Amino acid sequence: MKKTYAYNGIVLGILAGFCVGALTDSIALAIIAGVAGSVLFFFLIRTIEKAIDKGVDAAAGAIKNRIDASHQKKAAEKQNAAMTAEQGTFCVYCGEKIPAGIEICPKCGKSINE
Numbered sequence: 001m002k003k004t005y006a007y008n009g010i011v012l013g014i015l016a017g018f019c020v021g022a023l024t025d026s027i028a029l030a031i032i033a034g035v036a037g038s039v040l041f042f043f044l045i046r047t048i049e050k051a052i053d054k055g056v057d058a059a060a061g062a063i064k065n066r067i068d069a070s071h072q073k074k075a076a077e078k079q080n081a082a083m084t085a086e087q088g089t090f091c092v093y094c095g096e097k098i099p100a101g102i103e104i105c106p107k108c109g110k111s112i113n114e
């Protein structure tokens with residue numbers, strides 16, 4: 001089971017019971033406040049924890065989707081690069097497209113295999 005801080009709620013409830021007991025000078029009221037406070041704080045903390053878990057899960061899902069999209073984009077870019085190399089390259093001097101198998105740029109005349 002996941003770590004929970006809900007049991008701290010029982011400690012808070014007992015403290016509340018002590019406070020009520022000290023203020024009202026009544027052991028009965030202290031016990032009632034202690035029990036009621038323990039239950040209340042326990043479920044309050046539990047509810048907050050669940051809400052946080054839900055938010056964390058949603059955020060993790062959103063981050064995963066982004067990473068997946070990024071991987072997809074990278075794969076497409078890689079494929080593009082492979083296709084470009086197969087079909088030819090671009091001259092590093094003038095940017096002219098050079099078909100595969102040709103080693104001298106038809107535009108600027110420089111050798112691309114340097």
Ligand SMILES: [Zn+2]
Nearest residue numbers: 091094105108
């Ligand atoms: Zn060129």
